[in-house]
Each structure stands twice: as structure tokens, then as C-alpha cells.
Amino acid sequence: MNVAPWSTIGGGVDWAPVRAIQYLLRAHGHAVAADGVYGPATTAAVSAFQGGAGVSVDGIVGPETWVVLHIETAQGQTGDAVRAVQQFGLVPSPGIEPLIVDGDFGPITRERVQHFQTSWGLSIDGIAAYETWSFLSSLVPGFQRWPLVKVGSTQASNWRVLAAQYLLRHRGAGIVADGVFGPLSGAAIQAFQQTLRATFIGDTVGQLDWPALIETVSLGASGDAVRAAQTLLPGSLTVDGAFGPVTDAAVRDFQTMFAPPADGIVGPVTWHALTQPIFD
Structure with missing residues (x-):
């Protein structure tokens, strides 16, 4: 599952x-x-x-x-x-x-x-x-599938790796967000899963993990959850963890195209859209 x-x-x-x-x-x-x-x-x-x-x-x-x-x-x-x-x-x-x-x-x-x-x-x-x-x-209307982030993935091979690492840090994991989802990141997601449930424990970020990892952020927020969003937004945003006017504008531009309404709030709908392949 x-x-x-x-x-x-x-x-x-x-x-x-x-x-x-x-x-x-x-x-x-x-x-x-x-x-x-x-x-x-x-x-x-x-x-x-x-x-x-x-x-x-x-x-x-x-x-x-x-x-x-x-x-x-x-x-x-x-x-x-x-x-x-x-x-x-x-x-x-x-x-x-x-x-x-x-x-x-x-x-x-x-x-x-x-x-x-x-x-x-x-x-x-x-x-x-x-x-x-x-x-x-799962390629059916309305099915909310989330991508996987697996041990061995890098930011180059899976552009969600840094986002997953920053979200794990936001949830208390003591890992470095280095763009390499190695054994320490795998252990971190396993530890996080064990706080959520007793089954489906593994070293992959999957369907049940993303909804629990994400955090709603908006203008004025700061920290690793903001960094996670910044890594997923199109363009060349500075990943500084500060949700300022530039990040707000980038969020609204993205929402206009893929996740209306364009309210500047990165909530569950926007997080989900940020993780999705654009053309599949």
C-alpha cells in the first residue's frame, strides 16, 4: 500500500x-x-x-x-x-x-x-x-498517488529527494539535507513511519508518508518545511527557509497553473501538485 x-x-x-x-x-x-x-x-x-x-x-x-x-x-x-x-x-x-x-x-x-x-x-x-x-x-481520475523516494536516489535522479529530507528534518530527523537519499535518510523515514503505524514500514517515502510529512506554510513562515517547498517550486529560488515575497510569488504562479486557487498557501493540494510529474 x-x-x-x-x-x-x-x-x-x-x-x-x-x-x-x-x-x-x-x-x-x-x-x-x-x-x-x-x-x-x-x-x-x-x-x-x-x-x-x-x-x-x-x-x-x-x-x-x-x-x-x-x-x-x-x-x-x-x-x-x-x-x-x-x-x-x-x-x-x-x-x-x-x-x-x-x-x-x-x-x-x-x-x-x-x-x-x-x-x-x-x-x-x-x-x-x-x-x-x-x-x-492508478492512472484513473481523482486517484491521489504520491511519488516514491527510495534509498539510492539522488536529487539528480529524483528531484524530490531534498524535499523529503527537509521534511524529515522538519519532523525531527537529525539528517543532513544533502540531496542523497542514503541509509541515514532511509532509517529516518523508517523511524518516522513507526510513529504513525505498525505496518508498511520501510526505507522508502511513499503513499502513506507524504501526507504526514508535509506542513502547511505561507508568507512569514520559516524553517525546513519552507526549504522543502522551495526545492520543489519551479525556477531558481534561493533555498533559505524564509517564506518571503519572492517565494510567495513563486507559489502563486505555480498555483495559477497547477493548483488553484492562487492564495500563496502551500497546503495539502499544493504540496501534492508540487510532487507530481508534469506530463504523466
């Missing part, structure tokens, strides 16, 4: 993962049209798959079903399981054509998967496996 934000999808919707579900069902031998609509035929096929897989039979693809339905694919493979990945498009930036859904996991598909992994702070191997599939599954 903390590092794998599997979605729950049932009948009557036409979201992006629906066609992926249909292609995966086909890869598992179920004759269903990949039309992108979760109708009665898809519900029946999901129920049949669930019965054969030994999971709860309800015709709904939730975390339990996703875990057994998804199929790991990598460069060199072909077929409907590859089409399931390709149909997401995985466009890295405006003006780039979506992937061709041809069922051939070639170099371009691998590059797009790697870009998706980089965008969300996942392990960057170009393989569509458990972790990547959990994020693909």
Missing part, C-alpha cells in the same frame, strides 16, 4: 487501465474485446479469472486481483501483455507521439517505461513489473 498504489476498478468506467485489464485478461486466455469499456463481458471475464486464480470473486479489479493479473514484461517480449503496457501511451512530453500498440516490447517501449519510472521515483530498469504496474493501475 505504501509503495504500491494499486487502484480498484469495476464496471461502467472507461479509464485508461480498463483496456490494460482487458489485454491482461486476453494474455491469461480469456476471450474479451479490448474496447476500453468495463462492461458486462469484462466483468464476467474478471470473475472467471478470479475464480481460477484463487482470489475473491467479485468482478472488480482491486489490489488483490491486480497482483495476480498483471504480467511482467520486458524488452524482447511480444503479445497482449505488452499491449497492456503500451496502451497507456506513456508520453514523456508534449509533441511526442504515444506508443504504437503493436504488442512488440522494443527499445522505444523500454525508454517510455523508464521515463515513467523516473517520473514517479520508481526503480529504473525499463521492465514493467509489480511496482511499475501498481502506478500504471
Whole structure:
């Protein structure tokens, strides 16, 4: 749950993962049209798959079903399981054509998967496996997914590392915000998690951690929570921990584009928007 934000999808919707579900069902031998609509035929096929897989039979693809339905694919493979990945498009930036859904996991598909992994702070191997599939599954309207910050990440490979470190410092961790999420940072997030819950403990900043780490800040605030926000804001802000007029203007500019209203307050909605990939 903390590092794998599997979605729950049932009948009557036409979201992006629906066609992926249909292609995966086909890869598992179920004759269903990949039309992108979760109708009665898809519900029946999901129920049949669930019965054969030994999971709860309800015709709904939730975390339990996703875990057994998804199929790991990598460069060199072909077929409907590859089409399931390709149909997401995985466009890295405006003006780039979506992937061709041809069922051939070639170099371009691998590059797009790697870009998706980089965008969300996942392990960057170009393989569509458990972790990547959990994020693909969550590409549905209104799903509030948070990126990962993993041990071994640097500010260069994951631009949220400094923000995570500053937020951990804000919550009392005695670590240096150096842009390298190493073992000490991993231990710090584990210690923080243990103050929140008894399960989903690990050295990765994930879905359950960001909402607890963030702090609402606005004009006049100071400290490490402000530094965290400053590292995430576009432009070349001085990361000084002082929420002054320049930071306020940067926040309002960002909110105008991505997180209205432009009130200058970095609250949960703005924090979430600041951590998101822009084009995925």
C-alpha cells in the first residue's frame, strides 16, 4: 500500500487501465474485446479469472486481483501483455507521439517505461513489473498517488529527494539535507513511519508518508518545511527557509497553473501538485 498504489476498478468506467485489464485478461486466455469499456463481458471475464486464480470473486479489479493479473514484461517480449503496457501511451512530453500498440516490447517501449519510472521515483530498469504496474493501475481520475523516494536516489535522479529530507528534518530527523537519499535518510523515514503505524514500514517515502510529512506554510513562515517547498517550486529560488515575497510569488504562479486557487498557501493540494510529474 505504501509503495504500491494499486487502484480498484469495476464496471461502467472507461479509464485508461480498463483496456490494460482487458489485454491482461486476453494474455491469461480469456476471450474479451479490448474496447476500453468495463462492461458486462469484462466483468464476467474478471470473475472467471478470479475464480481460477484463487482470489475473491467479485468482478472488480482491486489490489488483490491486480497482483495476480498483471504480467511482467520486458524488452524482447511480444503479445497482449505488452499491449497492456503500451496502451497507456506513456508520453514523456508534449509533441511526442504515444506508443504504437503493436504488442512488440522494443527499445522505444523500454525508454517510455523508464521515463515513467523516473517520473514517479520508481526503480529504473525499463521492465514493467509489480511496482511499475501498481502506478500504471492508478492512472484513473481523482486517484491521489504520491511519488516514491527510495534509498539510492539522488536529487539528480529524483528531484524530490531534498524535499523529503527537509521534511524529515522538519519532523525531527537529525539528517543532513544533502540531496542523497542514503541509509541515514532511509532509517529516518523508517523511524518516522513507526510513529504513525505498525505496518508498511520501510526505507522508502511513499503513499502513506507524504501526507504526514508535509506542513502547511505561507508568507512569514520559516524553517525546513519552507526549504522543502522551495526545492520543489519551479525556477531558481534561493533555498533559505524564509517564506518571503519572492517565494510567495513563486507559489502563486505555480498555483495559477497547477493548483488553484492562487492564495500563496502551500497546503495539502499544493504540496501534492508540487510532487507530481508534469506530463504523466
